[in-house]
Amino acid sequence: xxQVKQNSPSLSVxxxxxxxxxxxxxxxxxxxxxxYKKYPAEGPTFLISISSIKDKNEDGRFTxxxxxxxxxxxxxxxxxxxxxxxxxxxxxxxxxxxxxxxGQGTRLTINP
Amino acid sequence: NAxxxxxxxxxxxxxxQSMTLLCAQDMNHEYMYWYRQDPGMGLRLIHYSVGExxxxxxxxxxxxxxxxxxxxxxxxxxxSAAPSQTSVYFCASSDxxxxxxxxxxxxxxxxxxx
Numbered sequence: 329x330x331q332v333k334q335n336s337p338s339l340s341v342x343x344x345x346x347x348x349x350x351x352x353x354x355x356x357x358x359x360x361x362x363x364y365k366k367y368p369a370e371g372p373t374f375l376i377s378i379s380s381i382k383d384k385n386e387d388g389r390f391t392x393x394x395x396x397x398x399x400x401x402x403x404x405x406x407x408x409x410x411x412x413x414x415x416x417x418x419x420x421x422x423x424x425x426x427x428x429x430x431g432q433g434t435r436l437t438i439n440p
Numbered sequence: 441n442a443x444x445x446x447x448x449x450x451x452x453x454x455x456x457q458s459m460t461l462l463c464a465q466d467m468n469h470e471y472m473y474w475y476r477q478d479p480g481m482g483l484r485l486i487h488y489s490v491g492e493x494x495x496x497x498x499x500x501x502x503x504x505x506x507x508x509x510x511x512x513x514x515x516x517x518x519x520s521a522a523p524s525q526t527s528v529y530f531c532a533s534s535d536x537x538x539x540x541x542x543x544x545x546x547x548x549x550x551x552x553x554x
Contacts, residue, residue: 337480362542371444371530371545372483417482426471426490427498428543430483 331355332420334431342439347405349434351418354399358420362428363392363403366415375416376403408438441466444546446531452552453521461516461549463531471534472514473498473543474506476527483530489514521553 333352341347351361359380364372378385378392378401385392391404405412415435419428447462463472473488475498485498489508503525505517514533518525528550532543 332482334482364545369547371532371547373545374542377542419483427473427485427488429485429499430475432480432482 329354330432331358332418332429332431334416334418334434336434337432338435338437340437340439341408343410344407347403347408347412347436347438349403349405349416349418349436351401351403351431352399353401353420355420355422355429356399357422358429359423360421361392361394361401362419362421363390364417364419364430366417366433372417405436410438410440412436413438443467444531444533444544446529446546446549448549449547450550452554453518454554455522457521458517458519459521459551460518461529461531461551463514463516463533463546465512465514465531465533465544467533467535467544468511469533469535469544470511471536471543472508473532473534474504474514474516475530475532476500477530477548478527486516486529521551523553525551526553527551 362377363375365375366372394401415433417433418431444465474486475483487506489495492511495506507515531546534543
């Protein structure tokens with residue numbers, strides 16, 4: 329059973345516009361959430377994270393929003409740049425767990 | 441620092457053959473992880489280790505074994521490879537666990553089992 333779901337396999341956005349990537353989870357014990365970015369032939373790299381005590385976390389062009397009641401988080405990229413084209417994975421963890429559960433990934437393509 | 445390195449980068453096996461994937465990190469991290477990535481499945485945890493000499497099962501451990509004899513190395517073994525183990529394998533490490541530190545990933549090993 330997939331505890332972390334990214335229902336959009338792909339997303340295409342015009343350069344300069346906002347990219348919104350979505351992630352849903354089912355385990356109400358999850359209290360820490362992360363986004364990773366992956367380029368082809370490379371390992372994933374950490375992008376941004378959020379604790380369940382917050383509903384928003386910003387880092388430059390990247391903002392993650394958490395809606396605990398809906399068990400939903402989203403990653404906003406503003407403005408989108410061609411270098412943002414990659415696969416984005418959301419991940420979650422519950423308290424005390426020493427491991428992450430990843431979603432299936434969303435391939436983001438930024439068009440010039 | 442090289443970070444997290446994986447050996448080999450590519451490998452083709454025949455069904456029933458065995459092999460070992462090596463992960464090495466030079467960041468003195470306590471935690472190490474092995475994942476596999478398959479289309480539409482994301483990253484799934486195979487096994488992980490919270491310190492030298494310790495290992496634990498992840499989501500999809502069947503058909504794999506691991507060892508963490510040295511803090512800097514985490515080995516993933518396939519005793520009898522099957523076509524279902526065709527995948528890209530990623531190793532990761534972190535210093536203090538999930539909420540205190542990010543995981544650093546290696547570049548991956550692409551394995552094909554014929």
